[in-house]
Amino acid sequence: MIKVGIVGVSGYSGFTALELLLRHPNVRVTYVSANNTRGKISDIWPQLKNRTKLYCDQFDVTKAAGQCDVALLAVPHTIAMQITPKLLKAGVKVIDLSGDYRLGSVATYKKWYKATHTDPRNLRKAVYGLPELYKEEIKKASLVANPGCYPTAALLGLAPLVGTHCELIESIIIDAKSGVTGAGRKASVAFSHGEVSENFKAYKVLNHQHVPEIERYLAKLCTHSKAINFVPHLLPVNRGILETIYVKLSSRVRLNRCHKLYTNFFKVEPFVRVFGLEEQVELKNVVKTNFCDISLALNDQKNLLVITVAIDNLVKGAAGQAIQNMNLMCGFSESEGLL
Numbered sequence: 080m081i082k083v084g085i086v087g088v089s090g091y092s093g094f095t096a097l098e099l100l101l102r103h104p105n106v107r108v109t110y111v112s113a114n115n116t117r118g119k120i121s122d123i124w125p126q127l128k129n130r131t132k133l134y135c136d137q138f139d140v141t142k143a144a145g146q147c148d149v150a151l152l153a154v155p156h157t158i159a160m161q162i163t164p165k166l167l168k169a170g171v172k173v174i175d176l177s178g179d180y181r182l183g184s185v186a187t188y189k190k191w192y193k194a195t196h197t198d199p200r201n202l203r204k205a206v207y208g209l210p211e212l213y214k215e216e217i218k219k220a221s222l223v224a225n226p227g228c229y230p231t232a233a234l235l236g237l238a239p240l241v242g243t244h245c246e247l248i249e250s251i252i253i254d255a256k257s258g259v260t261g262a263g264r265k266a267s268v269a270f271s272h273g274e275v276s277e278n279f280k281a282y283k284v285l286n287h288q289h290v291p292e293i294e295r296y297l298a299k300l301c302t303h304s305k306a307i308n309f310v311p312h313l314l315p316v317n318r319g320i321l322e323t324i325y326v327k328l329s330s331r332v333r334l335n336r337c338h339k340l341y342t343n344f345f346k347v348e349p350f351v352r353v354f355g356l357e358e359q360v361e362l363k364n365v366v367k368t369n370f371c372d373i374s375l376a377l378n379d380q381k382n383l384l385v386i387t388v389a390i391d392n393l394v395k396g397a398a399g400q401a402i403q404n405m406n407l408m409c410g411f412s413e414s415e416g417l418l
């Protein structure tokens with residue numbers, strides 16, 4: 080049994096992590112905190128009444144370090160990098176759900192997150208927590224940078240192809256749609272019901288902070304760097320991400336062979352489901368699960384492969400993936416508490 084802390088438990092990702100961990104057979108949640116939110120968890124999250132007696136207080140590094148073996152940081156970027164070095168120094172393993180440790184470079188971080196990175200030492204050491212690509216590294220890590228929600232879908236959708244057909248790829252367009260919980264719980268006009276409901280819009284077109292993350296980890300899969308065109312959209316649903324990825328190839332490929340490539344690549348992965356050639360992924364099949372569903376289609380006249388990927392942004396895109404990483408770091412079965 081390990082002791083786990085959740086920093087940022089009053090937010091959507093923190094709540095999702097707590098809800099999952101309360102059912103995890105090898106975990107006792109011993110510490111929860113937030114920033115301004117205080118009180119019994121059962122008051123903050125009435126869904127959890129009678130399931131926990133935990134009390135949420137303001138984050139305190141001494142308490143956190145004394146009370147947990149592993150900490151999940153479900154806090155905004157820039158906050159995570161203030162907390163992480165202190166927890167690591169106290170011997171606590173850290174899984175950071177924010178963007179603070181994903182980009183590997185202080186300059187890239189500054190460019191995309193508009194802030195100065197204050198923990199470059201650990202930035203260099205962090206392991207990217209996409210288990211389908213970095214399982215062995217994650218098992219040995221003390222700091223895991225949990226991937227962003229959009230990059231999780233994009234990288235799982237592209238990894239098999241980019242890893243083997245890199246030289247054939249002429250362009251990649253990622254048309255991404257996310258539910259509103261992707262923006263966190265904090266209220267803002269843009270995310271209020273009146274603005275989102277019965278509406279659909281693009282935002283941060285070609286300029287989202289997940290672009291460098293996707294490009295960085297695609298580049299590790301192939302010899303030529305791959306630029307992407309990424310356009311996120313806000314869907315009027317609570318949760319879920321669906322990405323339609325258009326890959327233009329310079330010569331003909333066979334759909335059956337691509338499909339075989341994908342099914343082989345993910346053969347042993349418990350959470351990636353490659354759909355049959357007649358099937359299309361849908362949000363409703365992945366919401367509230369840690370699954371990533373993938374389907375493929377090909378326009379063979381135009382050598383255009385279309386990869387469609389669906390995940391739940393709060394589970395495979397955040398808290399579920401963090402728990403998958405925690406399982407690997409602690410020697411548990413990868414899917415413990417998640418199936």
Ligand SMILES: NC(=O)c1ccc[n+]([C@@H]2O[C@H](COP(=O)([O-])OP(=O)(O)OC[C@H]3O[C@@H](n4cnc5c(N)ncnc54)[C@H](OP(=O)(O)O)[C@@H]3O)[C@@H](O)[C@H]2O)c1
Pocket residue numbers: 086087088089090091092093112113114115116117138152153154155156158176177178226227228260261262263264265392393396397
């Ligand atoms: N939402 C998603 O789909 C998603 C997916 C992948 C990754 N992420 C990342 O996960 C992190 C959390 O996202 P979220 O959507 O769950 O956010 P959220 O709903 O806005 O919650 C943020 C949490 O962080 C706490 N917090 C804020 N400032 C803090 C501070 N200075 N010290 C300690 N705690 C602080 C908040 O506490 P108070 O309530 O007291 O303010 C709250 O508990 C973010 O970095 C986000 O980018 C989110």
